[in-house]
Amino acid sequence: MTRILAFDTSMSSPGAALVEIRRVNARIIDVSHVTTVSSQPHGLRAEIVEAWATLFIAKHGAKFDEILREDFVGRTSRQxxxxxxxxxxxxxALNKFGLNFTHPAISQSKVKRLVVGNGKAEKSDVERAVRELTGYTGEFATDDCSDAAAVALAWAIEKGLIKEGDF
Known part of the structure; x- marks a missing residue:
């Protein structure tokens, strides 16, 4: 069994997913997100994100085999x-538990290509593929939750733990 904690990181609405891989089956254990308000100072928003991530990590016993995040490449310092x-x-938040990311960040296009089969897939395509790969029937409150799950699944596909999506 492999427990993967994955993040789709943003300041406005980051998402997290805990995905478990057993043999060749992927299962979503939990997803979460937090929303910050753009009128709040960046320092406060970052503290809100840290508190949310800390609670999510603590909720799951800080026991993960892999910890991943989606990459981000902005064009300007403002982004x-x-x-x-x-x-x-x-x-x-991770450091509070003696944890750190276990692999370099995975690009958005690579996540989409591995999970959906198309590096330019739409958010709805990503969600559909995540549901197909995991059998998840719960609610994704935001795209950030399904995107975080897709990050975990992309890594698992790349490592040969589950089969690539073909949707």
Whole structure:
């Protein structure tokens, strides 16, 4: 069994997913997100993200085999600053438990290509593929939750733990 904690990181609405792989079957254990308000200072928003991530990690006993995140490449510092502040907040949450990301961030296009079969897939395609690969019937409150699950699934597909999506 492999327990994968994955994040789709942003400052406005980061998502997290805990996915368990047993043999060749993937199952979503839990998903979560938090929403911050753009009128709040970045420092406060980062603290909210850190608190949310800390609670999610603690809820699941801080026991994960792999910890992953989706990559982000912004064109300007105005785009990069909020996302990298959120990255730092999640890093801080992980560090409280002596944890760290176990692999480099995975690009959005690679996640989509591995999970959906198309590097330019739409959010609805990603959600559908995640549901097909996991049998998940629960609610995804935001795209960020299904995107986080897709990050975990992309890594599992790349490592040969489950089969690539073909939807």
């Amino acid at each position: 990069n600053h909020p996302v990298f502040s959120a990255w730092g907040a999640i890093d801080q």
